[in-house]
Amino acid sequence: MHSSPKPLGEFDLIERFFKTPAASQASNSAINLGIGDDCALINPPSGEEIAITSDMLVEGRHFLKGADPEQLGRKALAVNLSDLAAMGAKPLGFNLSIALPSMNEQWLEAFSKGLFSIANQFACPLIGGDTTAGPLTISIATLGSTPPGKAIRRSGSKVDDEVWVSGTMGDARLTLAALRHEIDLPINDLQKIEHRMHQPTPRIELGLRLREIASAALDVSDGLLGDLQHILRQSQVDAEIFLERLPKSDVLKKQSIQTQNQFAACGGDDYELCFTAPKNQHQTILEIGKALNLPLTCIGRIIHKKNDSPQVHILNSDGKILSDTEAAQFLKSFDHFAA
Template sequence: MGEFDLIDRYFKKPVRRADVGIGDDCALLSAAPGHQLAISTDMLVEGRHFLSTVNPQHLGHKALAVNLSDLAACGARPKAFLLSLALPRVDPAWLQSFSEGLFQLADLHACELVGGDTTQGPLNICITVLGDVPHGQALLRSGARAGDDLYVSGTLGDARLALEAFRGHISLPESVFADTRARMETPTPRVQLGMALRGIASAAADISDGLLGDLGHILKASGVGAAIDLPTAETLLACRATWHCPSELAHTCILSGGDDYELVFTAPTHAREQVLAASVQSQTPVTRIGTIRAAPGIDVLDEQGQALRRRFTSFDHFAAP
């Protein structure tokens, strides 16, 4: 099977929102009047971002989900995406499953594949996603202010816990492992919440490399610091309700685990009812876990309000082993 036969069989679908999709040298899209284009790209490399044993349908889902999560953090509505795919060989069964997972999520968010590239090489998936957001309403990292509340969506740490089990560092009950593995392999991009937070949240980011690391990007861009209430944050590791995860591991998973693809965001205290309404509207749970402060840095506070001395390190592609 040649390159163009591969594209036609597994990835070419009619477009409805784009002006021109796959088949020409460039796709053509029109920005809606009064809107800005939001653009983001992510690369997934076998052995670095996913295991070779992952279900290809799950991999197709995740490859797009991590990009949609960036749009969610910006408050943008998905519009279209480009797919660049390096394959060691043509495997029809793998491609069929991968494309099914990819398009199931794409169709759920009305996000059309409009172009890309394929080549032979080590398995590598690169997606560029495009969305739109009303002019001036995008959520940015630079708007947090001292006194703002600090929130996260969903749960944290489940994906890291699954990874620890894969590495053989911990043994999980079968049901817990199944749930955490699903969180690692098929994350849910919080697109609806991101759009619902327009005009409410003062700053936002998605949690891809760990809560402390991604919150740190907000704090640096905004010139502020934060205090996190650890007892509240501990409730965000979903499996703790059914299985007693050791505290040290739980703290690592929650604070620096990564691969959660939840949103961390800030909002003024007077907007608490609006944040709750956005949570209900988007059917996405949110938890207030701390406060933005004027002093730089992040303090993680224990039950007595004392800062933990332990340091937590979020994922870094070039620092990680």
């Protein structure tokens, strides 16, 4: 039986663009069997728990038509790894399912280059997946592992814990605003921050170091205050957040105070970690930040729940809690089903 004379079928496509070099698979000794069978087989570190996360990116929704394919490849995997980071899990490997409107070899080459650059950087090989024709959609499922009971869940925040964030907040949102011409940003300012939107860095190493330290964590994808609510809901606590403590880049600091606060507090796509930890870990956390060359900033604290549903209380520069109406303008958190 001879191979059919199709221009480039599903199997050729995988073989050509998505087959991880054996050397790269070998870099992760957990992979027993990669692409090419009904399933991939993974041998998790002895006794460890498996963490799994999935993200789906749709053209026109999560990225613009015509988006740079190499950046897209990087980002598609990076946002998945960011979820592992938020659990304190170590990457094992990922599955890629992709729907492509056409067989654009140049696009595929660039996409796979970006994808593998992140895969190699974080020793997280491609182990399987699916390809099909369809509207451009990228769906990635990533596996990681943690020692039993050591994953950082959202439900562990305790009253008096401090609330922390890594890096700076709001630059991805500011980039988006500039690209949408909502804000007029000088080109050299844009160049300083646009990687924050296009090439987020999963904070894997930070997550691993926070395993025994943080009481809860998540990655900031939809906006800090909205995301923080998930921790509050699952931990059944409130939080006080000092707006002026939110870490901002020099570029964002040039904007109006209102823009700074809104973008830092509610802008999505930063993929930094937000976590809570007991007060006595304060110094240790600052040292982790130094060791990783990644600013870690304490932005508030966990308090007793005041009402039925957990709340973020936003404090302005004079330490005054914003009213519901005032707070409302900060709550324009990104929701994929919102208008």
